[in-house]
Amino acid sequence: MDEVGDAQSHRGSPFSVRERRRRGPGPGRRGGGGGTPGERRAMAFALADTMAALHAVDYAAVGLGDYGRPEGFMARQVRRWSGQWDKSRTHEVPEMEELARRLAAGVPEQQRATIVHGDFRADNVIYDAGDPGRINAVLDWELSTLGDPLSDVALLMLYWREAGDDGISLIPGVSHLPGFPTRAEMLDRYAITAGVDLADMTWYLAFARFKFAVIAQGVSVRSRAGAMGGQDFGDLDDLVLRLGAEGLDHLKEH
Numbered sequence: 001m002d003e004v005g006d007a008q009s010h011r012g013s014p015f016s017v018r019e020r021r022r023r024g025p026g027p028g029r030r031g032g033g034g035g036t037p038g039e040r041r042a043m044a045f046a047l048a049d050t051m052a053a054l055h056a057v058d059y060a061a062v063g064l065g066d067y068g069r070p071e072g073f074m075a076r077q078v079r080r081w082s083g084q085w086d087k088s089r090t091h092e093v094p095e096m097e098e099l100a101r102r103l104a105a106g107v108p109e110q111q112r113a114t115i116v117h118g119d120f121r122a123d124n125v126i127y128d129a130g131d132p133g134r135i136n137a138v139l140d141w142e143l144s145t146l147g148d149p150l151s152d153v154a155l156l157m158l159y160w161r162e163a164g165d166d167g168i169s170l171i172p173g174v175s176h177l178p179g180f181p182t183r184a185e186m187l188d189r190y191a192i193t194a195g196v197d198l199a200d201m202t203w204y205l206a207f208a209r210f211k212f213a214v215i216a217q218g219v220s221v222r223s224r225a226g227a228m229g230g231q232d233f234g235d236l237d238d239l240v241l242r243l244g245a246e247g248l249d250h251l252k253e254h
Contacts, residue, residue: 035132037179044181045121045189048163051156052194055114055149068119070113077151078103078207081214088218090185095244096106099210102251108200110148118143120152121159122173153190154204158212167238170216205251213243 027041035043059067069076082100089096117124119140128134160183161167174180181189191198220236222228 013148035179039132040177040179041181041208043122043127044175044186045129046133046135047125047156048186048189049193050125050138051117051120051152052190053132054117054120054138055152055194057115059113059115063124064115064146067115067144070110070146070148073110073113073116073145073147074151074204074207075104075107077211078107081211085214085217087223088214088216090221093241093244095241095248096210096213099206099244099247099251102248103203103207103210106203106254108203111196113146114149115145116145118145118150120156124176134180148204149194149196150198150201150204151207153187153198154201154208155211157205157209160186166242168212169234169236169254170212170219170239200254202250202254206247206254209243209247209250213240213247216240216243231251 016208059065078100082104085096085100117138120138124138124140125135126137126139128136158168159171159173159175161171161173162182163176165176167176187198187201192194216236217240219228220240223231
């Protein structure tokens with residue numbers, strides 16, 4: 001967003017002016033798995049670097065000091081998504097109950113507060129049409145706030161599928177194809193670029209699985225009720241169970 005209009009001096013209501021950006025075939029788009037292995041690697045590392053750059057923005061200096069409440073961010077997130085789970089679950093899933101309990105009991109100390117995108121992934125950025133290692137814009141800011149940047153990192157790692165992984169039906173992607181770096185390589189790239197310690201990353205990875213399992217449960221409930229515009233996502237019970245179990249596995253490493 002380049003400019004926010006003054007409702008009193010322009011159109012009579014708030015508006016924004018944006019610069020048009022051409023979109024290249026990034027890894028989040030249909031056909032985005034094309035290119036050479038080197039181009040795929042460049043695309044991936046551009047994603048990690050852009051996320052680090054976002055998290056390095058001085059939010060107070062750019063007028064976003066009141067954009068959110070960064071203190072206690074992850075504790076609130078655990079409470080929020082635990083509440084969503086209580087509202088949407090249709091049967092007991094012991095793995096999810098235990099995961100929620102252990103996440104709440106072990107929230108790590110927040111290293112820093114930054115702008116958090118909330119859904120940072122390959123199909124929410126615009127790659128340069130001529131340079132696969134350059135991202136021209138980041139899209140879809142409706143979940144953004146101030147908080148713990150490692151929540152962004154963990155969610156991207158949930159989306160980042162590797163060769164041999166069981167896919168998640170709700171998250172299509174191409175990062176498992178030859179040339180794309182592994183999750184470990186992406187984490188190393190982010191840590192080096194951002195200059196941060198990822199020692200507590202396993203807790204955040206566990207939380208990302210819990211959050212997405214709750215989202216999947218909500219999708220399942222709405223789909224069964226016919227509230228998804230005719231889309232049928234099938235039975236997601238196994239996915240919810242799997243994500244809960246994977247989250248607990250991550251906490252064993254924490």
